[in-house]
Structure formats: structure tokens, C-alpha cells
Amino acid sequence: MRVQEIMTRRIATIHQDDRLQLVHDIFAQAPFRHLLVLNGQEQLCGIISHADMTAALSPYLGTDAEVERDRETLQRRAHQVMSRNLVTITGAATLESAARIMLEHNIGCLPVVEQGRLEGLVSWKDLLRQFIAKIPQ
Template sequence: MRVQEIMTRRIATVHQDDRLAFVQDIFTQSAFRHLLVLNGQEQLCGIISHADMSRALSPYLGTDAEVERDRDTLQRRVHQVMSRDVITITGAATLQSAARIMLEHNIGCLPVVEQEKLIGLVSWKDLLRQMIK
């Protein structure tokens, strides 16, 4: 079976200059765990995960101990936090290849790219769903 058969085609993206407050809103309001980051030319330039956000934001946000500098962490830009070395896969790749890459690199998803165009995303959950069918 090929990646293109199970990948998620509805992908959430943000831009590299968006603020973390915007990203936090997306993560809070949706089930997404990864957001793909686009540059000004709408090309994939990074990925930001829920875990990246947790590390970047102050742990005091939303608590009684919150101060201004904690709120300031929400004003940082996506490009300051995102992973830049994005590992991608093609839609024609096998599910075994996708699983191997994710395990080798300890990552939870792979953007699917064809001819430098972002067409989808395959995650470890997509692979598990297919395995139990």
C-alpha cells in the first residue's frame, strides 16, 4: 500500500511569521498535533508540533503566577520555534518506508510532497489505523 492512499489531504498550515498565539489557538481548537509551516512563497519551510509549542511557551501561562514576560512568549514567531529540517516523503512511497523513516528520525508525521508541492501529511496514527483495518 502507498502513502497517497492513507495520507491526510486536509492539511493545516501556518506561515513562518505568524505568532505563537495564533498557533496555540489552532492547537486548542482542533485535533491537529502538527502544523506545516509555509514561507512567503507558500513553500514548505518547517513544521511545528504541539510539543514544540509546549517547550516554547512559559509554563506559567494561564496560572495565578503568570506575569507579562510569560504572556510575551505568545508573541514569538513560528520561525523561532519550528523545526527547519523537515523530512518529507512522496505519495508513491510504501507505508513500510514511511514507518521506517518515522522510527529512524523519531518523528510523528511526514509531509507528503510531489514536485516540491505539499499535497498531504501522513502520521503515525494514519499508519496505525491502516494496520488495524
């Protein structure tokens, strides 16, 4: 089976100059844990995981100890906290190769890119769902 058969095609993206407040709001409302970051030319330039965003924000946000300095962490830009060393895959790749790449790089998802264009995203959950679907009942 190929990545293109199970990848998510409707993907959430943000721009590199968007503020972490937007990232925080998206993660609070959505069931996914990765946002792909685009540059001014609409090309993939980074990724922000829920863990990246959490690490970039003050741990005092939303607590009684919160001060203005803590709220200011929400004004940082996406490009300041995104991962830039992207590992990508093509839609024609096998699920086995996607799983191996994720394990090798200790990452939770792979952007699917074809000829420099972002086509989708495959996550460890997508792979696990497919694995479970193959188990005889």
C-alpha cells in the same frame, strides 16, 4: 499500499511569521498535533509540533503566577520555534517505508511532497489505523 492512499489531504498550515498565539489557538481547537509552516512563496519550510509549541511557551501561562513576560512568549514567531530539518516523503512511497522513516528519525509525521509542492501529511496514527484495519476480526 501507498502513502497517497491514506494521507491527509486537508492540512493545516501557518506562515513562518505567524505568532505563537495563533499556533496555540489552533492546537487548542483542533485534534491534530502538527502544523506545517509555509514561507512567503507558499513553500514548506518547517513544522511545529504541539510539543515544540509547549516548550516555547512559558509554563506559567494561565496560572496565578502568570506575569507579562509569560504572556509575551505568545508573541514569538513560528519561525523561531519550528523544526527546519524536514524529512518528507512522496505519495508513491509504501506505508512500510513511511513507518521506517518515522522510526529512524523519531518523528510523528511526514509531509507528503511532490515536485516541491505540499500534497498532504501522513502521521503515525494514519499508519496505525491502516495496520489495525488489516487485522482479521
